[in-house]
Amino acid sequence: SQQGEEDPQALSIQEGENATMNCSYKTSINNLQWYRQNSGRGLVHLILIRSNEREKHSGRLRVTLDTSKKSSSLLITASRAADTASYFCATDKGNDMRFGAGTRLTVKP
Amino acid sequence: DAGVIQSPRHEVTEMGQEVTLRCKPISGHDYLFWYRQTMMRGLELLIYFNNNVPIDDSGMPEDRFSAKMPNASFSTLKIQPSEPRDSAVYFCASRSSRDRSSYEQYFGPGTRLTVT
Numbered sequence: 371s372q373q374g375e376e377d378p379q380a381l382s383i384q385e386g387e388n389a390t391m392n393c394s395y396k397t398s399i400n401n402l403q404w405y406r407q408n409s410g411r412g413l414v415h416l417i418l419i420r421s422n423e424r425e426k427h428s429g430r431l432r433v434t435l436d437t438s439k440k441s442s443s444l445l446i447t448a449s450r451a452a453d454t455a456s457y458f459c460a461t462d463k464g465n466d467m468r469f470g471a472g473t474r475l476t477v478k479p
Numbered sequence: 480d481a482g483v484i485q486s487p488r489h490e491v492t493e494m495g496q497e498v499t500l501r502c503k504p505i506s507g508h509d510y511l512f513w514y515r516q517t518m519m520r521g522l523e524l525l526i527y528f529n530n531n532v533p534i535d536d537s538g539m540p541e542d543r544f545s546a547k548m549p550n551a552s553f554s555t556l557k558i559q560p561s562e563p564r565d566s567a568v569y570f571c572a573s574r575s576s577r578d579r580s581s582y583e584q585y586f587g588p589g590t591r592l593t594v595t
Binding site: 466 | 572
């Protein structure tokens with residue numbers, strides 16, 4: 371069963387704009403991870419944020435976590451056409467990792 | 480390293496036939512996971528192994544599904560008999576317990592299964 375729920379389900383923006391995706395979850399977690407999936411490919415890990423962290427950066431990615439609201443957001447700045455993919459949040463309590471339904475991001479050149 | 484290897488990449492079979500999906504994890508990884516991805520249900524964890532031992536198979540849909548890991552470098556997911564509703568993309572992923580900074584799982588390219 372899915373744990374995280376991403377919002378929006380689909381997002382279309384122009385190259386250079388920022389993209390924000392949100393994730394809500396239901397139970398307590400150890401960590402929250404974000405993965406990316408290109409069409410027809412496996413998932414690729416982007417970033418992990420621990421339950422005691424509030425914000426994390428990696429290159430053009432910024433992740434926030436609000437455990438009181440059980441929500442996280444992924445911000446991709448200065449988007450590129452190559453960022454077009456599906457993005458999933460995954461909550462874990464150890465090895466039991468549960469994925470959301472994903473946000474389909476389209477970046478138009 | 481070649482990453483997680485899955486075979487076949489595509490499988491088309493008729494209802495009632497046995498299907499075997501294969502996975503070779505990244506060398507040195509001691510956790511192996513099987514996932515199923517469909518449009519309706521998203522990405523679901525089916526089962527995972529630690530040091531070749533099944534730890535949690537609560538996600539396995541029914542008795543028609545079985546998974547084995549006879550050694551550290553090979554795992555199979557078998558469906559017998561297959562049904563059209565089993566059509567999905569099946570992913571294998573692995574990770575190392577020594578990686579406590581990211582808990583990153585490394586995914587294979589997936590096997591797209593179509594049962595007609």
